Amino acid sequence: MHGWNSDVERLADDVLAYTKMRLQLDPLPLDNTRSLAELQREAGETITAGGLGGAEALRIFTEVLAPACITASHPRFLAFIPCAPTEASMLFDLVVGASSMSGSNWLEAAGAVYAENQALRWIADLAGFPPGAGGTFVQGGTNANLSALVTARHAVRERLGEAPGGSRRWAIAVSPDVHSSLGEAAEVMDIDLVVVEVGDDRRLRGDALARRLDAVDSRGEQRVFAVVASAGTTNLGVIDDLRSVGTVAAERGIWFHVDGAYGAAALAAPSVRSQFMGIELADSFIVDPHKWFFAPFDCASLVYRQPELAKATHTQHASYLEPLESAKDWNPSDYAIHLTRRARGLPFWFSLATYGTDAYSRAIERTLEVARYTAKAVHDREYLRLVREPDLTVVCFTRTGWSREHYDRWSQKLRDDGIAFVTPTTHLGEVMARVAIVNPRTSESDIDTVLDSLA
Numbered sequence: 400m401h402g403w404n405s406d407v408e409r410l411a412d413d414v415l416a417y418t419k420m421r422l423q424l425d426p427l428p429l430d431n432t433r434s435l436a437e438l439q440r441e442a443g444e445t446i447t448a449g450g451l452g453g454a455e456a457l458r459i460f461t462e463v464l465a466p467a468c469i470t471a472s473h474p475r476f477l478a479f480i481p482c483a484p485t486e487a488s489m490l491f492d493l494v495v496g497a498s499s500m501s502g503s504n505w506l507e508a509a510g511a512v513y514a515e516n517q518a519l520r521w522i523a524d525l526a527g528f529p530p531g532a533g534g535t536f537v538q539g540g541t542n543a544n545l546s547a548l549v550t551a552r553h554a555v556r557e558r559l560g561e562a563p564g565g566s567r568r569w570a571i572a573v574s575p576d577v578h579s580s581l582g583e584a585a586e587v588m589d590i591d592l593v594v595v596e597v598g599d600d601r602r603l604r605g606d607a608l609a610r611r612l613d614a615v616d617s618r619g620e621q622r623v624f625a626v627v628a629s630a631g632t633t634n635l636g637v638i639d640d641l642r643s644v645g646t647v648a649a650e651r652g653i654w655f656h657v658d659g660a661y662g663a664a665a666l667a668a669p670s671v672r673s674q675f676m677g678i679e680l681a682d683s684f685i686v687d688p689h690k691w692f693f694a695p696f697d698c699a700s701l702v703y704r705q706p707e708l709a710k711a712t713h714t715q716h717a718s719y720l721e722p723l724e725s726a727k728d729w730n731p732s733d734y735a736i737h738l739t740r741r742a743r744g745l746p747f748w749f750s751l752a753t754y755g756t757d758a759y760s761r762a763i764e765r766t767l768e769v770a771r772y773t774a775k776a777v778h779d780r781e782y783l784r785l786v787r788e789p790d791l792t793v794v795c796f797t798r799t800g801w802s803r804e805h806y807d808r809w810s811q812k813l814r815d816d817g818i819a820f821v822t823p824t825t826h827l828g829e830v831m832a833r834v835a836i837v838n839p840r841t842s843e844s845d846i847d848t849v850l851d852s853l854a
């Protein structure tokens with residue numbers, strides 16, 4: 400099954416023809432989820448001793464499996480955080496797949512790492528990080544947050560000269576609205592979450608953090624080694640007060656991590672850049688190019704102020720890896736929890752290199768414009784109430800008189816009718832509709848379609 404022949408030639412034509420067709424579809428199909436029974440009936444058993452042949456496997460994918468996957472780049476995919484890759488980034492994903500490169504280290508993939516690092520440098524510059532900053536691309540924000548916190552604990556432990564264990568529990572300080580991945584990180588690391596109170600605006604602030612740290616210290620049961628601020632919470636899109644949080648973190652000698660998985664892409668948007676003041680104080684931050692930087696799944700970036708601290712934490716040591724360690728080159732595997740890795744920053748790099756950073760700023764500004772329109776359009780409809788003015792492009796609102804069941808039925812009907820993918824959420828016990836706009840193709844009329852459907 401290895402080797403190029405006329406069958407493969409035909410398959411290549413078919414795969415590339417499908418790819419081109421798919422990229423050009425306009426309008427894009429929203430598609431919908433299917434039940435296991437339906438897929439079993441229509442796709443059947445696909446793994447056989449003799450193989451189906453490429454043509455048949457591709458037919459099953461294009462006719463049965465692909466339509467059972469919701470299109471995240473559909474302009475009315477507004478649930479969770481969508482994905483809106485550029486044409487160049489999706490095409491280059493094919494090239495990465497065809498190139499058989501392990502993006503783990505400089506020795507094996509110098510060219511790929513060079514390009515990825517230029518893309519990372521652009522991100523670091525957006526945040527005002529120093530020339531020595533650096534990091535890597537990982538699979539998602541979940542892994543990026545976890546990798547950063549493992550580095551943070553290692554660095555603080557080294558500085559304090561404290562052995563692992565001890566009588567106090569290690570802990571991180573977070574706001575109540577922090578992303579669920581921090582709960583998972585705490586579970587994996589066996590550490591505690593210390594939740595800091597926020598006010599009605601839901602922003603984590605330095606004074607509240609300081610008070611909470613004092614209270615924790617006086618009880619003497621936990622050691623808070625890091626604080627995580629959100630640069631755009633997932634549920635409401637709130638940007639914490641990064642400057643005051645960073646200042647308190649520096650005073651207390653704790654690590655300052657900024658989770659910008661969704662929102663920090665807006666560092667490239669002049670109209671909202673000032674809301675991120677203080678991000679330059681961070682020890683580490685993350686932003687997911689597969690969210691608002693128009694790269695395909697899956698791609699998260701992780702940047703450290705002092706990458707040598709991450710290297711001291713994450714470098715794997717083994718006799719068979721010694722050829723890598725002795726060279727003083729940049730090995731992406733040294734900066735997060737991974738070893739073998741797809742050079743998953745390359746589709747993002749190719750797109751940035753192709754279109755230029757100004758195009759990124761314009762595309763992000765366009766989504767902010769549509770989010771501002773959404774807030775106004777909610778105001779203008781007497782049956783809707785805006786939950787809060789959006790900081791970025793997450794807009795939440797309630798429909799008067801609706802219960803959870805109404806929202807669920809509405810959401811399912813929009814999906815089943817192929818109109819939109821919008822899911823409800825809750826905030827402080829209240830059920831509400833939520834849209835997240837990261838797709839420059841999402842227009843004011845798409846928003847009107849969704850808002851009118853709640854009438």
Ligand SMILES: *Cc1c(COP(=O)(O)O)cnc(C)c1O
Binds near residue numbers: 539659
């Ligand atoms: C999406 C998100 C994450 C998790 O990122 P994944 O890529 O889904 O793992 C973490 N934090 C925030 C704020 C997010 O929006």
